[in-house]
Amino acid sequence: MIYFARPDSIMNEESLYSYRMRIGRTLAIESCVDVDLVMGVPDSGIPAAIGFSQQSGIPYAEGLIKNRYVGRTFIQPTQHMREAGIRMKLNPLKDVLVGKRILIVDDSIVRGTTSRKIVKALRDAGAIEVHMRISSPPVTHPCFYGIDTDSQEQLIAATKSVEEIAAQIGVDSLAYLSWDGMLEATGEAKDTFCSACFTGNYPVPVPEQVKRSKLLLEKSAPVTV
Numbered sequence: 001m002i003y004f005a006r007p008d009s010i011m012n013e014e015s016l017y018s019y020r021m022r023i024g025r026t027l028a029i030e031s032c033v034d035v036d037l038v039m040g041v042p043d044s045g046i047p048a049a050i051g052f053s054q055q056s057g058i059p060y061a062e063g064l065i066k067n068r069y070v071g072r073t074f075i076q077p078t079q080h081m082r083e084a085g086i087r088m089k090l091n092p093l094k095d096v097l098v099g100k101r102i103l104i105v106d107d108s109i110v111r112g113t114t115s116r117k118i119v120k121a122l123r124d125a126g127a128i129e130v131h132m133r134i135s136s137p138p139v140t141h142p143c144f145y146g147i148d149t150d151s152q153e154q155l156i157a158a159t160k161s162v163e164e165i166a167a168q169i170g171v172d173s174l175a176y177l178s179w180d181g182m183l184e185a186t187g188e189a190k191d192t193f194c195s196a197c198f199t200g201n202y203p204v205p206v207p208e209q210v211k212r213s214k215l216l217l218e219k220s221a222p223v224t225v
Contacts, residue, residue: 001186001193002136003044003107004147012187017047022185023135023177024051024105031175032056033103033131041106041118042066042090048135049105063097063104063122064090090118098126105133110149112156115169123170132169134176137198138162142214144206145194151214158216 007017027048038058040049043066053060067089102122109115115132122130138157142149152158156165166174179198183190196202206215 002182007043007047019185020047020107020135021051021054023182024048024053025055026051026181026185027105027133027135027175027177028052028055030178030181031133032058033133033173035101035103035129035131037061037063037096037100038103038105039063041104041114045104045106045135048107052103052105052133058103061096063093063102063125063127064118065093066090090121092121092125094125097122100127101129101131102127103131103133105135107134108136108139109134109156109165109169110139111154112165112169115171119170129172130170131173132166132171132175134174136182137176137179137195138165139197141197141200141202143197144202144204144210144214145196147197149197152216 001011001016001019002023005011005016007015007020009016011019024047028051032055035058038049038053038056038060039062040046042062042064050060052058104118104122106115106118119130119132139149139155140152140158142152142155149155156168160168162174162176166172179195182198183193183195186193194203
């Protein structure tokens with residue numbers, strides 16, 4: 001609901017665009033900040049950014065334009081290819097950004113590679129403050145149910161605190177949507193959805209061989225939520 005499905009997909013008799021706007025509003029209630037503009041990372045962060053703007057009253061603007069001819073960077077096989085893809089994929093609008101305090105909304109932080117490059121591009125374009133809000137909780141565990149994620153050690157939130165992640169990606173502040181806020185916005189019972197990538201509570205037992213290859217066993221105890 002947060003990222004992989006198209007925004008015009010229908011779940012619970014509404015589009016996921018509407019759900020993503022709603023979690024953006026929840027994010028604004030939980031972690032607003034004094035800035036000049038709210039913007040989303042194209043495309044998946046935009047509905048939540050619009051919801052954040054509506055709830056907070058902070059103007060929404062497009063400060064990044066997506067190059068439609070570049071593929072998804074997070075699935076590129078090497079770090080070098082991911083970083084090169086980011087440079088080509090998102091172009092900042094300097095006249096929108098210069099001298100402004102910016103809050104940028106994205107759907108998740110996985111490795112931190114994309115976020116760090118985006119923050120640097122916004123600062124290079126003239127933004128004087130860059131704050132980031134994420135419309136999901138920290139991704140701390142790999143998915144074993146059809147989404148090809150890295151081993152746990154490659155997930156930045158598995159080994160770093162929110163403050164450490166903020167320092168690494170170079171933002172003035174960072175906050176994530178709460179687990180409760182994410183699930184309450186669905187209008188469904190909390191046990192309806194798998195949230196293993198956020199909590200480590202896998203609904204199907206993970207085979208020992210997979211645990212040894214994919215999980216940081218000494219740090220992989222389920223998160224209390």
